[in-house]
Amino acid sequence: MRRVYLDNSATTPVDPRVVEAMLPYLTEKFGNASSVHFYGQEARVALDRARREVAALINARPNELVFLSGGTEANNLAIRGIAEAAIEHGRHIITSQIEHSAVRGVCDALEKRGWEVTHLPVYANGIVRLEDVRAALRPDTVLITVMLANNEIGTIQPVAKIGALVREERERGRKYLWLHTDAVQAAGRMPVDVETLGCDLLSLSAHKLHAPKGAGALYVRRSVRLAPQSIGGHQERERRAGTESVPLLVAFGKAAALAREELSQRIEHLRRLRDQFEIGVEARVADIVYNGDREQRLPHLSNISFRYIEGEGLLINLDMQGVAVSTGSACSSGSLEPSPVIRALGRDDELARGSIRFSLGKDTTEEDIAYVLEVLPRAVENLRRLSPLYQKSLAERACETTPA
Amino acid sequence: MPYSESFKDHLAHPRNAGEIADADASAELTNPACGDRLRLTLRIQDGRITAARFLAYGCPPTLACGSALTEMLVGHTPGEAALITRQQLTKSLDGLPARKSHAAALAIETLQEALRARALPDN
Numbered sequence: 002m003r004r005v006y007l008d009n010s011a012t013t014p015v016d017p018r019v020v021e022a023m024l025p026y027l028t029e030k031f032g033n034a035s036s037v038h039f040y041g042q043e044a045r046v047a048l049d050r051a052r053r054e055v056a057a058l059i060n061a062r063p064n065e066l067v068f069l070s071g072g073t074e075a076n077n078l079a080i081r082g083i084a085e086a087a088i089e090h091g092r093h094i095i096t097s098q099i100e101h102s103a104v105r106g107v108c109d110a111l112e113k114r115g116w117e118v119t120h121l122p123v124y125a126n127g128i129v130r131l132e133d134v135r136a137a138l139r140p141d142t143v144l145i146t147v148m149l150a151n152n153e154i155g156t157i158q159p160v161a162k163i164g165a166l167v168r169e170e171r172e173r174g175r176k177y178l179w180l181h182t183d184a185v186q187a188a189g190r191m192p193v194d195v196e197t198l199g200c201d202l203l204s205l206s207a208h209k210l211h212a213p214k215g216a217g218a219l220y221v222r223r224s225v226r227l228a229p230q231s232i233g234g235h236q237e238r239e240r241r242a243g244t245e246s247v248p249l250l251v252a253f254g255k256a257a258a259l260a261r262e263e264l265s266q267r268i269e270h271l272r273r274l275r276d277q278f279e280i281g282v283e284a285r286v287a288d289i290v291y292n293g294d295r296e297q298r299l300p301h302l303s304n305i306s307f308r309y310i311e312g313e314g315l316l317i318n319l320d321m322q323g324v325a326v327s328t329g330s331a332c333s334s335g336s337l338e339p340s341p342v343i344r345a346l347g348r349d350d351e352l353a354r355g356s357i358r359f360s361l362g363k364d365t366t367e368e369d370i371a372y373v374l375e376v377l378p379r380a381v382e383n384l385r386r387l388s389p390l391y392q393k394s395l396a397e398r399a400c401e402t403t404p405a
Numbered sequence: 406m407p408y409s410e411s412f413k414d415h416l417a418h419p420r421n422a423g424e425i426a427d428a429d430a431s432a433e434l435t436n437p438a439c440g441d442r443l444r445l446t447l448r449i450q451d452g453r454i455t456a457a458r459f460l461a462y463g464c465p466p467t468l469a470c471g472s473a474l475t476e477m478l479v480g481h482t483p484g485e486a487a488l489i490t491r492q493q494l495t496k497s498l499d500g501l502p503a504r505k506s507h508a509a510a511l512a513i514e515t516l517q518e519a520l521r522a523r524a525l526p527d528n
Contacts, residue, residue, distance in 0.1 A: 309462070310462070311463055311464055313464050313465055314416070314463075314465045314468055317408070317413070317416060317465050318416065321413055321416070321417055351440070354440065383419075386422055386423075387422050387459075387460055387461055387468055388460065388462045389433060389444045389460040389461070389462055390462050392424065392460055
């Protein structure tokens with residue numbers, strides 16, 4: 002059976018060039034980067050190179066990066082780190098309704114501990130409005146955390162505009178307000194530049210960039226103070242204690258270098274195949290609804306609700322034919338609740354439950370898309386044939402077209 | 406994937422999908438918690454179920470339970486059908502994940518509702 006992986010927003014296949022770069026650090030180059038001897042220094046050199054590569058991907062300075070285990074840890078360190086360090090200056094945080102659970106969860110936990118959190122709405126297009134951010138700002142606001150691009154619908158948020166707003170506030174003499182953005186989905190799929198964005202903190206994950214799981218980074222702008230969330234050794238300039246995973250971080254560095262070199266080709270390739278996919282779906286399947294703005298979004302992702310059917314049934318039908326996609330947020334597909342992101346767009350429960358995320362990767366081919374376009378309409382049709390909602394709609398349409 | 410081969414087979418090739426026109430017994434129930442919906446129609450002739458059809462909306466176990474249930478009904482009297490349990494239905498699918506047991510409950514409740522509605526005098 003042909004297999005097509007269209008779940009690159011969940012994770013990406015590891016690039017063979019990345020595997021090659023990391024392998025020596027799993028075998029003969031096993032040193033601890035904190036050791037003074039030859040083995041340690043060999044690891045240190047590799048780690049420094051990886052740090053330069055990841056920094057270059059986002060136009061940061063190498064010493065502004067804290068290496069850690071992934072996007073979730075980066076978001077935890079950013080949000081809790083700022084909240085706890087700035088506790089004397091205010092306990093108000095602004096975030097959006099469509100953040101990844103690693104941001105939403107941290108904000109919820111802080112709320113229980115006495116912080117106040119404003120959840121900015123998104124509208125039918127899945128994008129936060131700058132005027133809402135401005136209106137939500139209070140004298141005791143210490144942190145704004147809004148993702149750069151959403152993981153489920155791919156919409157790109159106006160982070161650069163929020164960054165400009167934060168700078169305006171600083172020019173007016175405000176000292177204790179910082180901007181964090183979760184760029185886990187965006188990196189490698191659109192240009193990410195911390196200077197253009199004007200953010201103070203930015204989260205990255207290696208496994209969304211064709212490196213293995215278990216590595217990530219938090220960008221922390223010079224002079225920003227954080228309360229460390231793991232304490233022990235002096236690693237990562239005392240912002241994240243624990244021996245660095247040299248092989249995983251070398252892989253992250255290599256993947257970042259490749260993403261930077263190949264960015265424009267990757268974007269073009271993804272957008273071309275994604276658009277081809279959407280045109281094909283529109284021609285073959287009726288009663289579909291796109292979720293999220295179709296212009297301001299990542300090039301690799303298409304989120305579609307198929308009316309009258311439920312997402313998990315479609316997911317399993319596609320899986321049985323070798324096509325891997327996801328429904329809801331990949332992390333919460335075990336839950337019976339409709340996707341909170343799709344609900345935030347104002348969609349009803351049925352559309353929220355019928356949403357499927359197709360996320361392409363740099364290795365997706367035209368043949369893959371052709372195969373999905375062959376399999377998907379049949380799977381939708383089979384499920385609709387079973388659906389009492391669909392049968393009802395057919396009966397209603399028949400009534401409408403019958404002359405009185 | 407926690408689903409069995411028999412489960413996937415029902416999903417890929419649903420048995421008795423559709424609706425019986427002028428059915429002798431029918432019911433449509435919705436699970437208020439998750440919105441899953443099942444419609445069951447039965448043909449009953451000479452005191453036995455001779456045909457059963459289902460329509461379902463919801464998570465895959467709801468579809469598979471609808472399909473498996475229709476297979477279990479044919480040939481039985483309504484009295485016998487009323488005794489089919491959730492456990493028997495679940496077993497016919499070689500089990501369901503615990504978090505999906507509501508699907509078997511919806512199927513059995515829909516069956517019982519259809520049989521109850523039929524027992525009511527018509528006129």
